[in-house]
Amino acid sequence: xxxxxTLLPLRDRLAQPVARVxxxxxxxxxxxxxxxxxxxxxxxxxxxGINSADTFRHFGVLGFxxxxxxxxxxxxxxxxxxxxxxxxxxxxxxxxxxxxxxxxALYLAEFAPRWLATPLVMLVELIxxxxxxxxxxxxxxxxxxxxxxxxxxWVSTTFSGVPFLAGAPVGSDVFTxxxxxxxxxxxxxxxxxxxxxxxxxxNYREAYIGLxxxxxxxxxxxxxxxVRAGVLGACILALGRAMGExxxxxxxxxxxxxxxxxxxxxxxxxxxxxxxxxVEASGPEEVGALxxxxxxxxxxxxxxxxxxxxxxxxxxxxxxx
Amino acid sequence: MSAVAVPAPATxxxxxxxxxxxxxxxxxxxxxxxxxxxxxxxxxxxxxxxLVGYVTVNALPWIDLEFLTxxxxxxxxGGALNxxxxxxxxxxxxxxxxxxxxxxxxxxxxxxxxxxLANVIRFGxxxxxxxxxxxxxxxxxxxxxxxxxxYSAIAGVVALAVIMxxxxxxxxxEILRLVPASVREGALALGMPRWRVIxxxxxxxxxxxxxxxxxxxxxxxxxxxxxxxxxxxxxxxVNVGHLNEPMDTLPTFIYTxxxxxxxxxxxxxxxxxxxxxxxxxxxxIVVRVLTxxxxxxxxxx
Numbered sequence: 001x002x003x004x005x006t007l008l009p010l011r012d013r014l015a016q017p018v019a020r021v022x023x024x025x026x027x028x029x030x031x032x033x034x035x036x037x038x039x040x041x042x043x044x045x046x047x048x049g050i051n052s053a054d055t056f057r058h059f060g061v062l063g064f065x066x067x068x069x070x071x072x073x074x075x076x077x078x079x080x081x082x083x084x085x086x087x088x089x090x091x092x093x094x095x096x097x098x099x100x101x102x103x104x105a106l107y108l109a110e111f112a113p114r115w116l117a118t119p120l121v122m123l124v125e126l127i128x129x130x131x132x133x134x135x136x137x138x139x140x141x142x143x144x145x146x147x148x149x150x151x152x153x154w155v156s157t158t159f160s161g162v163p164f165l166a167g168a169p170v171g172s173d174v175f176t177x178x179x180x181x182x183x184x185x186x187x188x189x190x191x192x193x194x195x196x197x198x199x200x201x202x203n204y205r206e207a208y209i210g211l212x213x214x215x216x217x218x219x220x221x222x223x224x225x226x227v228r229a230g231v232l233g234a235c236i237l238a239l240g241r242a243m244g245e246x247x248x249x250x251x252x253x254x255x256x257x258x259x260x261x262x263x264x265x266x267x268x269x270x271x272x273x274x275x276x277x278x279v280e281a282s283g284p285e286e287v288g289a290l291x292x293x294x295x296x297x298x299x300x301x302x303x304x305x306x307x308x309x310x311x312x313x314x315x316x317x318x319x320x321x
Numbered sequence: 322m323s324a325v326a327v328p329a330p331a332t333x334x335x336x337x338x339x340x341x342x343x344x345x346x347x348x349x350x351x352x353x354x355x356x357x358x359x360x361x362x363x364x365x366x367x368x369x370x371x372l373v374g375y376v377t378v379n380a381l382p383w384i385d386l387e388f389l390t391x392x393x394x395x396x397x398x399g400g401a402l403n404x405x406x407x408x409x410x411x412x413x414x415x416x417x418x419x420x421x422x423x424x425x426x427x428x429x430x431x432x433x434x435x436x437x438l439a440n441v442i443r444f445g446x447x448x449x450x451x452x453x454x455x456x457x458x459x460x461x462x463x464x465x466x467x468x469x470x471x472y473s474a475i476a477g478v479v480a481l482a483v484i485m486x487x488x489x490x491x492x493x494x495e496i497l498r499l500v501p502a503s504v505r506e507g508a509l510a511l512g513m514p515r516w517r518v519i520x521x522x523x524x525x526x527x528x529x530x531x532x533x534x535x536x537x538x539x540x541x542x543x544x545x546x547x548x549x550x551x552x553x554x555x556x557x558x559v560n561v562g563h564l565n566e567p568m569d570t571l572p573t574f575i576y577t578x579x580x581x582x583x584x585x586x587x588x589x590x591x592x593x594x595x596x597x598x599x600x601x602x603x604x605x606i607v608v609r610v611l612t613x614x615x616x617x618x619x620x621x622x
Contacts, residue, residue: 026516027433033425034434037487038445044452044460051463100361107358120362122609127369129605131544133572134594137579138372141379141587183368190365212343214351237451244453246547247572251579271455271547278462278551279472294459298452305451309444 044298052292055285064292070257070273072282077289079296084259085267086300089174089249090242092263093181097242098235100182101189105231106219108190109197121194128187136251139180144171144252147179152264164262174260174267177253181245185238192237192312196230197223233311240304244297246271270297373598380595383588392559396583401593403559404574410561411474411553411570412543415481419542420535423486424524427493432519443494449487457483458548466552474560474568477553481545485538492534496527533608540604544597546572571597 055077056064067078104124108117148171159165200223208218224231254266255276268276270293281287391400426446430439458480465476500523508518524531549555555573560566569577571593578590 020514023515026519027429030425030429030433033422034427034429034442034446034490036422037426037449037490038442040460040483040486041445041449041452043464044456047460047463048456051467100364103358103361104365107355107362111355111358112362120366122606123369124362124365125609126602126605127365129540129544129601130369130372131546131572131597131601133544133546133575134376134598135372137575137590137594138375140579141591142371142375186365214343214347216351216354217347219354240451244455246453246455247576250547251576271453274455274459275547275550278459279554291459291463294456298456301451301453301456302448305448309447 045295048291048295048298052288052295055288055292064289065296068259070289072286075285077286077292079270079289079293081257081259082268082270082273082293083296083300085174085253086243086269086271086297088260088267089178089181089253089269090239092174092178093185093242094235094239096179096182097186097189097238101186101235101238102193102231104186105190105193105197105234106223109194110219110223111215121191124187124190127183128191132184132245132247133251135180135184136248139176139248139252140172143180144176147171147176151175156264165264167262167264169264170254170266172252172254172266173264174253175263177249177267177269180248180252181242184245184248185242188238188241189231189234192234193227193231196227196234196312199230200226229311229314233308233313236304236308236311240301240308243269243304244271244301246275250275270294270300373602376591376594376598379588379591383585383592384595388589388592393557393586396581397585399585399589401571401574401589403556403569404571404593405596406559406561407474407553407556407568407570408543408572410564411477411481411549411568412539414478414564415485415542416535416539418478418482419485419489419538422482423489423535423538424493424531426486426490427497428519428524430490430494431497432515432523443491446487446490449483450491454480454484454545455547455551458551461548461552469565471565472552472554472567473565474553475564477549477568477570478564480548480552481542484545484548485542488538488541489534492537493527493531496530496534497523499530500526529612533612536604536608540601544572544601546576549573550576 059067059077064077065079065083067076068080069076069078070081108121112120148169152169152171152175155165156167156169204222204226205218208222209215213221249269250272253268253272255268255272256266257268257273260267274290274293277286278290281290387398388400389405390402392403393399430443434442461476461480461483465479466472504522504526505518508522549570550573553570553573554567555569555577556567560568575590575593575597578586581587
């Protein structure tokens with residue numbers, strides 16, 4: 001990065017005499033502000049850990065993670081239904097969002113004329129800016145009955161013998177929530193993938209086209225293999241968002257505390273469980289268990305986010321070299 | 322390692338085939354697949370159009386004087402004054418906390434920290450940007466609701482600020498990195514101390530970009546729901562100035578009303594959704610058209 005001026009290392013500058021006192025003060029204030037975010041991150045982990053320690057001690061870490069019951073009456077709390085709900089809805093959302101998102105990123109980066117690509121990219125990214133609760137309201141009032149009376153009724157009668165597809169469709173279920181999640185995370189895949197594709201030097205493409213390849217063959221043979229890591233990173237970034245998404249899922253998943261038995265069964269994700277049960281929690285035991293759920297969600301999204309960052313970062317660095 | 326993994330061994334034979342045979346079938350595949358990528362893009366935009374359309378059509382009949390000037394009354398009438406005033410208090414307060422902290426943090430990352438320290442803090446800040454906002458809400462519950470024995474608007478303000486600060490900080494850092502080194506060097510060569518260079522020269526040079534980042538963070542905070550549900554809670558009462566008590570906001574109003582068995586209350590939810598949507602979309606569109614930059618998040622949960 002030749003454009004940024006290199007500075008003396010912090011300790012050398014701090015060692016300067018009195019003339020540097022105002023600079024030092026300013027540096028300390030700014031550093032404090034920057035470290036506050038780090039402190040918040042640590043604070044979240046520590047506070048959630050402390051407040052859910054009793055839950056993890058009482059049920060054991062594995063016992064809590066693999067427990068299937070959430071029964072306030074007998075004070076039995078298990079996280080499995082919500083972990084399963086989170087992974088199933090996020091996974092289904094990715095099944096829809098990845099192919100659509102990557103194809104669209106290819107269109108916007110490779111094929112669309114510039115005058116069309118710019119406004120289209122802006123529109124796609126606007127989707128990501130819509131508040132989750134507004135998407136949830138639309139999902140609840142408009143999409144839920146629509147999906148129930150069309151896709152779900154058709155699939156469940158046509159494939160009534162197939163496990164996971166049978167059952168009377170209710171609309172507010174895993175399928176509808178996953179559909180909304182797909183709508184919400186696709187812009188992330190499109191935006192990040194497109195950036196990675198655009199960062200690829202043009203001469204690779206030109207060379208292959210010069211050999212007589214069609215544009216699509218160039219994309220498949222040259223572009224996609226080169227941006228694999230970055231696009232994968234974009235998808236994992238979207239996966240992380242899908243796992244943490246709260247309101248739209250809360251309003252459409254049906255809020256049943258059980259491991260979903262099929263595509264059209266009701267369920268609950270970690271985030272939606274926290275959103276629906278927190279305020280009405282029965283007592284400190286349930287609040288502790290809910291904070292434990294929060295900790296699990298944090299660990300899950302952290303792991304996913306770090307993998308995504310490494311992949312996108314590596315791909316950008318490779319394209320820049 | 323080369324950046325592009327061009328298949329090496331099979332290439333010669335493949336090239337020969339490519340050059341020799343441009344069959345109609347290959348041209349057709351090309352057309353079809355390129356068309357398909359365009360169809361995928363249209364497919365993505367359908368929900369956007371449908372959603373904006375539905376919200377507008379469903380909301381317009383419910384936006385009237387009573388909606389804007391009265392709090393909730395019962396299942397058949399009332400308005401959203403509690404939510405409108407609540408959002409008008411929480412969002413500016415959170416911005417007041419988050420904007421200076423975020424900008425200072427970004428200044429530290431871009432101008433002051435050693436590269437190694439900057440890397441560590443940047444990583445932590447990015448992790449915070451990606452953290453589900455419901456987790457931040459739970460954190461503020463444990464931090465501010467439990468010790469003070471009650472849901473409060475101030476806990477909501479802190480939750481929103483925690484969500485907004487990392488967004489502003491990363492944006493500030495990126496903006497300051499765009500300021501040419503010559504500007505910095507010129508000011509330093511005139512004998513200005515670094516803190517004055519940063520506060521007067523650099524921040525002024527990047528002011529438009531910094532404002533953009535704050536506006537995007539505000540738009541993001543304005544739509545946050547989950548963290549407010551477990552901190553500021555929401556309230557059917559109009560609450561002005563009582564920050565130690567629960568307070569409603571537009572997002573929590575939408576959520577609460579959407580679950581009510583009353584067409585009037587659901588209509589009010591649509592109306593509140595339209596106001597929120599207009600605000601958030603307007604902020605994003607204005608910022609993007611003016612600066613041609615992408616949003617630094619759009620990560621509403």
